[in-house]
Amino acid sequence: MHSFGYRANSLLTFAVTILAFMCAIVSFSFSNQTPSAQIQILNINWFQKQPHGNDEVSLTLNITADLQSLFTWNTKQVFAFVAAEYKTSKNSLNQVSLWDAIIPEKEHAKFWIQISNKYRFIDQGYNLRRKDFNLTLHWHVMPKTGKMFADKIVMSGYSLPDAYR
Amino acid sequence: MGWIGETIDTIKSIQIRQLLTQAISLGMIVTSALIIWKALMCATGSESPVVVVLSESMEPGFKRGDILFLHMSKDPIRAGEIVVFNIVGRDIPIVHRVIKVHERENTGEVDFLTKGDNNREDDRVLYAKGQLWLHRHHILGRAVGFLPYVGWVTIIMTEKSIIKYILIGALGLLVITSKD
Numbered sequence: 132m133h134s135f136g137y138r139a140n141s142l143l144t145f146a147v148t149i150l151a152f153m154c155a156i157v158s159f160s161f162s163n164q165t166p167s168a169q170i171q172i173l174n175i176n177w178f179q180k181q182p183h184g185n186d187e188v189s190l191t192l193n194i195t196a197d198l199q200s201l202f203t204w205n206t207k208q209v210f211a212f213v214a215a216e217y218k219t220s221k222n223s224l225n226q227v228s229l230w231d232a233i234i235p236e237k238e239h240a241k242f243w244i245q246i247s248n249k250y251r252f253i254d255q256g257y258n259l260r261r262k263d264f265n266l267t268l269h270w271h272v273m274p275k276t277g278k279m280f281a282d283k284i285v286m287s288g289y290s291l292p293d294a295y296r
Numbered sequence: 297m298g299w300i301g302e303t304i305d306t307i308k309s310i311q312i313r314q315l316l317t318q319a320i321s322l323g324m325i326v327t328s329a330l331i332i333w334k335a336l337m338c339a340t341g342s343e344s345p346v347v348v349v350l351s352e353s354m355e356p357g358f359k360r361g362d363i364l365f366l367h368m369s370k371d372p373i374r375a376g377e378i379v380v381f382n383i384v385g386r387d388i389p390i391v392h393r394v395i396k397v398h399e400r401e402n403t404g405e406v407d408f409l410t411k412g413d414n415n416r417e418d419d420r421v422l423y424a425k426g427q428l429w430l431h432r433h434h435i436l437g438r439a440v441g442f443l444p445y446v447g448w449v450t451i452i453m454t455e456k457s458i459i460k461y462i463l464i465g466a467l468g469l470l471v472i473t474s475k476d
């Protein structure tokens with residue numbers, strides 16, 4: 132009962148249990164989070180109906196964001212992406228991701244970028260003319276260990292032109 | 297005639313009770329592990345509540361050998377969530393992020409498109425031939441939590457199965473030779 136083997140075994144089990152517990156409760160530490168963002172549509176590059184029948188639009192976006200307050204000692208990276216959300220007669224919700232970035236450090240979390248959409252903005256159908264849509268900046272905090280959490284800022288008031296161009 | 301007597305003596309000297317106790321303890325350990333696994337499946341609503349990351353398609357967020365905890369709730373799946381899904385014809389589930397969501401007004405069915413963070417292209421190349429979208433029934437769960445490095449044990453055991461046999465052999469030997 133008091134051999135080396137037993138003592139080593141129970142010590143190891145105890146140590147691993149404590150480690151697992153610490154990894155789990157790390158998820159409950161929240162800090163004061165005040166991220167901010169602004170997105171501007173600088174230009175509608177083109178807006179066409181594709182041969183297979185779906186509308187597609189290409190935009191140039193100007194994205195300004197400050198996500199520094201999301202970084203804690205336990206943050207490995209923050210994944211940020213901009214999605215367009217809109218409703219059509221066929222679909223009650225459409226979310227199309229236009230751009231994303233991985234932010235590995237706090238210093239890179241305050242940024243300004245002007246870019247055309249990284250992923251194609253294609254509708255299921257041809258409902259995009261004169262469409263109002265929201266642009267949402269989502270962020271996904273990926274920790275070094277523990278629970279991941281995500282949130283977003285919704286910016287509304289954007290719309291697409293009446294006619295193809 | 298003598299050797300029959302010797303054999304009978306050997307058989308009598310094996311303590312049946314001790315052997316049975318050992319067998320039952322082993323059985324208890326195995327079944328309690330199974331109970332915990334099934335309970336986890338119930339609690340998280342997912343067929344595989346814990347998965348090991350096998351590819352580098354989600355780096356630097358998830359590296360090979362990390363463990364993901366999954367949860368499946370009735371909440372609708374939205375863009376940005378990391379989901380684990382099965383493709384018909386592939387036996388290993390894939391962990392990627394949802395980048396497009398189209399939800400039908402009338403039926404409530406949803407089409408998803410996914411992409412690995414570290415991949416250049418979206419996942420249409422991975423889907424079954426002719427499949428353009430994922431649907432709810434392909435999805436095993438959402439990734440909600442994460443533990444680094446712990447999954448290497450599973451990867452080593454799967455890729456070099458000789459180690460699995462050595463481990464099980466050693467464990468079996470330990471059980472048989474332990475004094476209590």
